[in-house]
Amino acid sequence: MPQYILKRLLGTLGVMFVIAILAFFFVHMLPGDPVRMLAGEDATLQEMEIIRQKLGLDLPLHQQFYIFLVNLLQLDFGNSLISGDPVYDVLADRYVLTAKLTLVCLWFIPAGIVLGVIAATHKSKFLDRACMIFSVSGISVPEFWLGLILIQIFAVKLQWFNPTGFQSWADLTLPAITIGMMGTAIIARFTRSAFLDVLSENYIQTARAKGVKRFNVTYVHALRNAMLPIITVIGLQIGFILSGSIVAEAIFGLPGLGSLLIESVVARDYPVVQTLLILYSFHFVMINFIVDVLYTVINPQVRLK
Amino acid sequence: MSELLEARNLNVRFNTMFGVKHVLKDINIGMAHNEILAIVGESGSGKSVFSKSIMGLLGERGTTDGSIWLHKGKTSKSGESTGSIDLAGMKQTELEEIRGDQISMIFQDPMTSLNPVMTVGKQIAEAIRIHQNKSMKESLEEAGRLLDLVRVPSGRKILGVYPHQLSGGMRQRVMIAMALACKPKLLIADEPTTALDVTIQAQILALIKELQKELDMGVIFITHDMGVVYEIADRVAVMYKGEVVESGTLEQIFTAPQHAYTRALLAAAPKLGEMTGSDLPRSFPVLTMEEELAGKGGNVAQIDGHAVDYNEDPLLTVRNLQVIFPRRHNFFGQVTHQIHAVSDVSFDLHKGETLGIVGESGSGKSTIGNAILGLLGEAEGDVRYGEIDLLNPTPEQRELVRKDISFIFQDPLASLNPRMTIGAAVEEPLIIHCPDMSAADRQKRAKELLQQVGIAPDLYRHYPHEFSGGMLQRVNIARALTTNPKIIVADESVSALDVSVQATVLNLMMELQRNLGVSFIFISHDMAVIERVCHRVAVMTKGQLVEVGHRRDIFENTQHSYTRKLLAAIPQIDFSTRQQKTFELINDEVPDPVFPVGEAPTPILMKEISPSHKVATE
Numbered sequence: 001m002p003q004y005i006l007k008r009l010l011g012t013l014g015v016m017f018v019i020a021i022l023a024f025f026f027v028h029m030l031p032g033d034p035v036r037m038l039a040g041e042d043a044t045l046q047e048m049e050i051i052r053q054k055l056g057l058d059l060p061l062h063q064q065f066y067i068f069l070v071n072l073l074q075l076d077f078g079n080s081l082i083s084g085d086p087v088y089d090v091l092a093d094r095y096v097l098t099a100k101l102t103l104v105c106l107w108f109i110p111a112g113i114v115l116g117v118i119a120a121t122h123k124s125k126f127l128d129r130a131c132m133i134f135s136v137s138g139i140s141v142p143e144f145w146l147g148l149i150l151i152q153i154f155a156v157k158l159q160w161f162n163p164t165g166f167q168s169w170a171d172l173t174l175p176a177i178t179i180g181m182m183g184t185a186i187i188a189r190f191t192r193s194a195f196l197d198v199l200s201e202n203y204i205q206t207a208r209a210k211g212v213k214r215f216n217v218t219y220v221h222a223l224r225n226a227m228l229p230i231i232t233v234i235g236l237q238i239g240f241i242l243s244g245s246i247v248a249e250a251i252f253g254l255p256g257l258g259s260l261l262i263e264s265v266v267a268r269d270y271p272v273v274q275t276l277l278i279l280y281s282f283h284f285v286m287i288n289f290i291v292d293v294l295y296t297v298i299n300p301q302v303r304l305k
Numbered sequence: 306m307s308e309l310l311e312a313r314n315l316n317v318r319f320n321t322m323f324g325v326k327h328v329l330k331d332i333n334i335g336m337a338h339n340e341i342l343a344i345v346g347e348s349g350s351g352k353s354v355f356s357k358s359i360m361g362l363l364g365e366r367g368t369t370d371g372s373i374w375l376h377k378g379k380t381s382k383s384g385e386s387t388g389s390i391d392l393a394g395m396k397q398t399e400l401e402e403i404r405g406d407q408i409s410m411i412f413q414d415p416m417t418s419l420n421p422v423m424t425v426g427k428q429i430a431e432a433i434r435i436h437q438n439k440s441m442k443e444s445l446e447e448a449g450r451l452l453d454l455v456r457v458p459s460g461r462k463i464l465g466v467y468p469h470q471l472s473g474g475m476r477q478r479v480m481i482a483m484a485l486a487c488k489p490k491l492l493i494a495d496e497p498t499t500a501l502d503v504t505i506q507a508q509i510l511a512l513i514k515e516l517q518k519e520l521d522m523g524v525i526f527i528t529h530d531m532g533v534v535y536e537i538a539d540r541v542a543v544m545y546k547g548e549v550v551e552s553g554t555l556e557q558i559f560t561a562p563q564h565a566y567t568r569a570l571l572a573a574a575p576k577l578g579e580m581t582g583s584d585l586p587r588s589f590p591v592l593t594m595e596e597e598l599a600g601k602g603g604n605v606a607q608i609d610g611h612a613v614d615y616n617e618d619p620l621l622t623v624r625n626l627q628v629i630f631p632r633r634h635n636f637f638g639q640v641t642h643q644i645h646a647v648s649d650v651s652f653d654l655h656k657g658e659t660l661g662i663v664g665e666s667g668s669g670k671s672t673i674g675n676a677i678l679g680l681l682g683e684a685e686g687d688v689r690y691g692e693i694d695l696l697n698p699t700p701e702q703r704e705l706v707r708k709d710i711s712f713i714f715q716d717p718l719a720s721l722n723p724r725m726t727i728g729a730a731v732e733e734p735l736i737i738h739c740p741d742m743s744a745a746d747r748q749k750r751a752k753e754l755l756q757q758v759g760i761a762p763d764l765y766r767h768y769p770h771e772f773s774g775g776m777l778q779r780v781n782i783a784r785a786l787t788t789n790p791k792i793i794v795a796d797e798s799v800s801a802l803d804v805s806v807q808a809t810v811l812n813l814m815m816e817l818q819r820n821l822g823v824s825f826i827f828i829s830h831d832m833a834v835i836e837r838v839c840h841r842v843a844v845m846t847k848g849q850l851v852e853v854g855h856r857r858d859i860f861e862n863t864q865h866s867y868t869r870k871l872l873a874a875i876p877q878i879d880f881s882t883r884q885q886k887t888f889e890l891i892n893d894e895v896p897d898p899v900f901p902v903g904e905a906p907t908p909i910l911m912k913e914i915s916p917s918h919k920v921a922t923e
Binding site for chain 2: 003007143202203206207208211213234301
C-alpha cells in the first residue's frame with residue numbers, strides 16, 4: 001500500500017507542476033503586453049522598462065518560470081493590480097470564509113447517504129419515492145430561489161438568523177442549507193443506485209443466509225462496498241463547494257472566493273485570477289488524492305495489490 | 306423418512322411486472338436427518354426457488370402457501386427445544402434466528418459469495434457471534450477450528466486474509482466453514498461445485514459427504530449434473546417446471562426412471578467411457594425436451610460423426626505457439642513477472658475434424674483459440690492456415706481468414722448485440738465479406754441459415770432477449786456459418802447450456818460437420834463432452850500441452866498423470882461397480898504459470914507412443 005500511495009502522490013505532484021506551467025503562461029497568453037497592462041495606458045517607455053525589470057519580465061522565459069515557481073512555493077502570488085496589496089492578503093480572508101462555509105456544508109454527506117440508503121432499502125415503496133422526489137427537487141431548485149425563500153421564512157418572518165453578513169457560525173446556517181441541498185440530492189441518487197447494485201450481490205445473500213439481521217446487512221455488509229463509487233462523487237462535490245458559490249455569496253452577503261473570482265475577472269485583476277486558477281486546481285487534485293487513499297482503506301483489493 | 310424436513314403442498318408465486326408467476330407447484334417432499342437429498346433439474350425448474358423458500362430468502366415479491374416443517378429442531382439459545390416449526394409461516398425476524406443456526410446454505414459462485422471488504426475470519430466469526438453470544442476472540446478461535454475442519458491447510462493463518470487472495474476452491478471451503486459454524490441440522494448446497502474445476506469439484510464433493518457423516522446433518526444438494534448426483538446423493542428428486550416429477554432412491558432414479566423427463570435427462574448427459582471402442586464421435590439419442598415429453602423420443606438413433614481423412618495435409622498447423630502476458634510491474638512500470646499463458650504448443654487440425662482442447666481454468670486453452678482467431682498481439686510462433694501466417698497476415702489475407710475461420714463463444718446471450726435482431730446478427734458477416742450481395746439475397750441466406758440450425762425463419766426479426774439459451778446458441782452457430790467457414794473455434798460453447806439443450810446443440814454441430822465438412826476446435830473443460838464429440842484431443846495444463854492423440858488414445862490408453870487425474874475426478878455413473886470412490890482430501894491446486902522476466906517454464910519433451918499419440922515425458 002505505501003508504494004501505491006507514493007505513486008499517487010508523485011502523480012499528484014506531476015499534475016500540480018503542469019498546472020503551474022499553464023498558470024504561468026496564462027499571463028503570457030493574454031492579448032497585449034502584460035507590462036502595458038500593469039503600467040496603464042499612459043505609461044512612458046521608460047516607466048514600462050522599469051516595471052519590466054522590476055517584475056523580471058526581461059529575463060529569459062525559463063528563469064521567469066523558475067522565479068514564479070519559487071515564489072509560488074513561498075505563497076508569494078504577486079500583487080493585486082487593483083488594490084496593490086499582495087494577492088495573499090486579498091485572498092486570505094475570503095478563503096477562510098469559504099473554507100468555513102464548506103465545513104458547515106459537509107452536512108450534505110451524511111444526509112445524502114442516509115436518504116439514499118433509505119430509498120434503496122425501501123425500493124419502489126413510499127419512502128423511496130419520497131426520498132427521490134426530494135432529491136429531484138434538490139437538483140432542480142435554483143440556489144437563488146431557495147436562498148431567498150429561506151431568508152424570507154427564517155430570517156424575516158421567524159427572525160432566527162441574520163439575513164445577510166457573517167458575524168458568527170450561526171450566520172452560515174442558511175447558506176449551508178442552500179449550497180448543501182444540491183450535494184445532498186446528488187449523493188442521495190448516487191447512494192441509492194450504488195446500494196441497489198450491492199444489495200443484489202451474492203455476498204448479501206450469503207450474509208442473510210447466515211442469519212445476519214436486516215439492519216446489519218445494510219450497514220455492515222452493504223454500506224462499505226457501496227461507499228466506493230460514492231466517495232468519488234463526494235470528493236467532486238466538496239471541490240465545487242470549495243470553489244465558492246457565486247449565487248449564495250451574493251444572496252447572503254458573504255465575501256467568499258466565488259464573488260472574488262467574479263470581481264477579479266471583471267476588473268481584469270490577472271494576478272488574482274491566476275492564483276485562483278492554481279488554488280482551484282490544487283483543491284481538486286488534493287481531493288482526488290485523498291479519495292484514492294480512501295479507496296485503498298476501504299477496498300483491500302486495491303490495498304493489497 | 307420425513308423426520309427432518311417436510312414440505313407439504315408448497316406453492317410459491319412471484320409477482321412480476323407481467324402478472325403472477327407460479328414457480329413452485331404443490332411440492333411434497335421429505336427428508337431424513339442423516340441423508341443427502343439431491344434435487345436435480347435444469348434452469349427454470351424451480352430448484353433454487355425451493356431452497357430459498359426453505360431459507361425464507363424469496364424476497365418481497367415471492368408469496369408462499371403450504372408448509373415447510375422442520376422437525377426436531379435443535380435446542381435454541383434460550384434452552385427450550387423448538388420442536389416442529391413451520392418455516393413457511395415464520396416472520397423474517399424469527400427466520401433470522403433459524404438461518405445460519407439450524408439451517409444454513411452454500412451457494413454456487415464462491416468468487417462472488419463472500420464479502421470482498423471483510424476478512425475471511427470475520428465473516429465466519431460473524432455467523433458464530435450472531436447465534437451463540439460469543440465474544441469476537443472466541444468466535445475467531447472457533448473460526449480457525451472450522452477452517453481446519455474443512456481441510457484448509459494452516460487454516461488459522463488465513464483468518465486475516467481477504468477473499469480475493471484465495472482460489473475458488475479455497476473460497477468454497479470458507480463458505481462451507483461459515484455454513485457449518487453453528488453445526489446446523491440441515492445444510493442446503495445450491496450448485497456448490499458448478500463454478501469449480503473438476504478436480505476441485507471432486508474434493509469439495511468428498512468434503513461435503515464426509516462432513517455430512519461427521520456432523521450427522523441432512524443435506525439438500527441442488528444440481529443440474531447427473532454425474533454429481535450419482536456421486537453424492539442417497540435420494541433424488543427430479544424437478545421440471547416447478548414440479549417434482551419423480552423422486553426415489555439413487556438407484557431407482559438411475560436404473561429405472563419412470564418419468565419421460567428423467568429418462569431424457571439421463572440420455573442427454575454424456576457419460577465418460579460410453580464411447581470406448583468407437584473411432585468416431587457419435588450423436589446423442591435425444592430430441593429437444595419438448596419433443597421428448599410429447600412422446601416423440603424414445604428410440605432416437607445415434608449417428609456416427611464425420612470420418613476424417615488423415616492422409617490429406619492438415620488444414621491448420623500450429624507450431625511452437627507461445628503467448629506471454631505481462632503480470633506484475635515494478636515501481637517504474639517495468640514488467641517484472643510474466644504469465645506464460647501458452648508455451649511451446651504444437652498441433653494440427655485436419656479437414657472435417659473436431660479437435661478437443663481440454664484443461665482446467667487457467668490452462669491456456671482459450672488463449673490458444675484467441676491466438677488462432679488473430680485476437681492476440683502477444684502470440685508468437687508459427688500458426689499456418691494453408692499459405693497464410695495467421696499471426697502476421699497481410700490485410701487481404703486477414704480478410705480471407707476472417708471469412709474462413711469463425712467462432713462460437715461461451716455465453717450465448719452476451720455474444721449477440723442486444724439491439725440487433727437475430728437476422729441482422731446472422732447477416733452482418735455477409736455485409737462485410739460479400740459487399741456486392743443485395744439486401745434481399747442476404748436476407749434469404751440468413752433465413753436459410755436459421756432454418757439449417759433449427760430456428761423458424763419467421764423469427765428473423767426478433768431480438769436476442771426473446772430466446773432461450775439453447776436457441777441463442779443456435780443463432781450463434783448460424784452466424785458462425787454465414788461465410789461458409791472451414792474452421793470454427795468453439796470456446797466452451799455448450800458449457801452454459803442445460804444438459805438436454807447441450808445434447809441437441811452438440812448434435813447440431815456434428816450434423817453440420819457431416820454435411821459441410823467444417824472443422825471444429827472444441828475448447829472445453831468437460832472430459833465427457835470432449836469424449837463424445839471429438840476426433841482428436843489435446844490435454845493442457847499450465848499453458849503446456851501434455852498429451853495429444855486420437856480420442857481412443859487419450860481415453861483408452863491414457864499416458865500422462867495429469868490426464869489420468871482429470872479423468873479420475875469426473876463423476877462416473879456405473880452401478881455395476883458401485884464402490885465408494887475415495888478422494889484424497891488434498892488441496893493441490895494448479896498455480897498460474899507466472900515467472901519472473903527471464904525465466905520460463907521447463908520445456909516439455911514430447912515422446913511418441915504411436916504415430917498419432919504423443920505424451921509429455923514426466
